[in-house]
Amino acid sequence: MxxxxxxxxxxxxxxxxxxxxxxxxxxxxxxxxxxxxxxxxxxxxxxxxxxxxxxxxxxxxxxxxxxxxxxxxxxxxxxxxxxxxxxxxxxxxxxxxxxxxxxxGTPPVELTWALLLGLARGIVRENNALRGNGPWQSTVGADLHDRRLGLLGLGRIGSRVARVGLAFGMRVSAWSQHLTRERAEEVGVELAVSKEQLLADSDFVSVHLALGDRTRGLVGAAELALMKPTAYLVNTSRAAIVDQDALLAALHEGRIAGAGVDVFDVEPLPAGHPLRSAPRLLATPHLGYVxxxxxxxxxxxxxxxxxxxxxxxxxxxxx
The missing domain is CATH 3.40.50.720 (NAD(P)-binding Rossmann-like Domain)
Incomplete structure (x- = not known):
């Protein structure tokens, strides 16, 4: 048959x-x-x-x-x-x-940097302005060199993201619940004392953790409040690691400079979903593996x- x-x-x-x-x-x-x-x-x-x-x-x-x-x-x-x-x-x-x-793991690493660079240099906003006969040079880019990149997770993907950050001349630190100093030194990055320190010190934060009971909701309102108002958050890992409502509130209130998101609680993202119109957000439709x-x-x-x-x-x- x-x-x-x-x-x-x-x-x-x-x-x-x-x-x-x-x-x-x-x-x-x-x-x-x-x-x-x-x-x-x-x-x-x-x-x-x-x-x-x-x-x-x-x-x-x-x-x-x-x-x-x-x-x-x-x-x-x-x-x-x-x-x-x-x-x-x-x-x-x-x-x-x-x-x-x-x-x-290569495609999600590359997309992480596409989002991070797009946020840092206002690529989408500047492209839309240029193509729509808008203002010439309306943003001032955020520098990567000598800025701190904080990684939540230093596994197969996080470690490769770290090496790109080092190539840009960034100061890279990492944290996860079981990350050791030996592993951090092997990759060439600093071990953050705590998740809270990493969030408070970083100019860019990127999430590279597996989703589980210990990581679900790991970045919520309290954690986002620790970030600098000039800092950016990137999540190409799993949506549930970052509290969606807390992120939306932080973006609308301007408590962080912006976020790059490739993963969502519901996929495909429904029409009219709040994330489709959130300010300071660079979003892609789960392209990490595509x-x-x-x-x-x-x-x-x-x-x-x-x-x-x-x-x-x-x-x-x-x-």
Whole structure:
């Protein structure tokens, strides 16, 4: 029997062209959905006739209640080798194999710097003014050289962001709950005594932590109040690490100079959402992982995962 495979959230209509799905031959029919499916009922209805689901990052939760409503589902493939919104125990209980793919940390590092530089030099505002026959030179850029970059997290991505900051001549410090002085020295940065010190001292703060019980809401109203009014916050990690309402209040009240945000509590961000019109905000629609190389990896390895499953030897199994 021919299996049916659906690729979720193919917003740019590039999933099929990013890999050679033809190697699956007549064994698998592949369909890519461009529109986001929101809510368990919508997902249960739309996915009922598919044996294989390819999901993008952690945008679509697969709790046990949804998996139970998909009796035809045999293989669930997630991009990346870590996914916090899939109920693995329920998948196993219902005979669903879960596999992942590799994911490069390079694109989020590069986007972090795109946001930081865009904020520092007023790129969007100046571009809009120039193209709209507005004022010539309406902003005064914030310098990076000899300014302090504070990193919340110094893992795979944070350490690479740190090295770019050092190349700009910035003074870089980092903090996380288990960060050691040895690790900080290995990267060539200072270890901040506390989260509070890092926030108070930094001219730019960038978030690079995994989301968990200890990091959810880590940056709230009290933490934002510690930042300089001339400082900028960048979050390309997970939305829930920074309290959204507190950030909106800080931006509207001008208590920080600005923020660069690539991740949101709800994605895609609904029309009319307060973040769409917030002042001092440079926002992108979760582009951190979106690059040609990453998509080639995601979908190319998704095809490999399907072929391996069909051969009876699944690869890159999660968790």
């Amino acid at each position: 021919r299996l049916r495979c659906v690729v979720l959230d193919d917003f740019q209509s590039v999933a099929v062209e990013s890999a050679d799905w033809s190697v699956l031959g007549d064994q698998v029919e592949v369909v890519a959905l461009r529109e986001h499916l929101d809510g368990e009922d919508a997902l249960a209805t739309a996915l009922a006739d598919y044996d294989i689901v390819v999901t993008l990052r952690e945008r679509v939760p697969f709790p046990g209640s949804l998996i139970a409503r998909l009796p035809r589902l045999k293989l669930l493939i997630a991009s990346g080798m870590r996914n916090g919104v899939i109920d693995y125990a329920a998948a196993q209980a219902h005979g669903v194999t879960v596999c992942g793919t590799a994911s490069s 690059s040609r190389a990453n998509y080639t990896t995601y979908y190319g390895q998704a095809v490999e995962n399907i072929r391996a499953y069909l051969a009876g030897s699944p690869v890159r199994r999660l968790p």
